[in-house]
Amino acid sequence: MQQWENEIKLALKPKSFDVLLYYGGKAAISFWAPDGPYHKSLHSPSQRIILASHSVSPVTFLLILKLTIIFRPSLMNSAPTTLQ
Numbered sequence: 001m002q003q004w005e006n007e008i009k010l011a012l013k014p015k016s017f018d019v020l021l022y023y024g025g026k027a028a029i030s031f032w033a034p035d036g037p038y039h040k041s042l043h044s045p046s047q048r049i050i051l052a053s054h055s056v057s058p059v060t061f062l063l064i065l066k067l068t069i070i071f072r073p074s075l076m077n078s079a080p081t082t083l084q
Contacts, residue, residue, distance in 0.1 A: 001051050008049060018042075019049045024056035028064045 005019050018041045022031055030036045041048050052061060 001053055004051050008051075017047045017049055019051060022050050022052040022056060022061070024053065024060060028060070032064055 001021055005021065008017075008019050020031075020037050020041070022028070032038055038048070038050075
């Protein structure tokens with residue numbers, strides 16, 4: 001994932017996006033937590049790129065995102081709008 005992160009950062013204007021690394025597993029909860037990387041980002045959701053490892057199931061990723069929104073409705077506006 002480090003190589004992908006480096007390539008993305010080379011292609012984009014510096015500091016125009018956040019590139020967030022998502023590993024899943026137990027780290028998934030802290031990733032979506034209010035004090036985790038996703039919500040600490042100063043960029044709008046459309047300017048956050050989430051790189052997930054191959055071991056992360058898309059179903060698991062979406063489940064955690066939806067649970068975050070269900071249990072923290074105030075975060076609805078900060079959730080990615082392209083995921084369904």
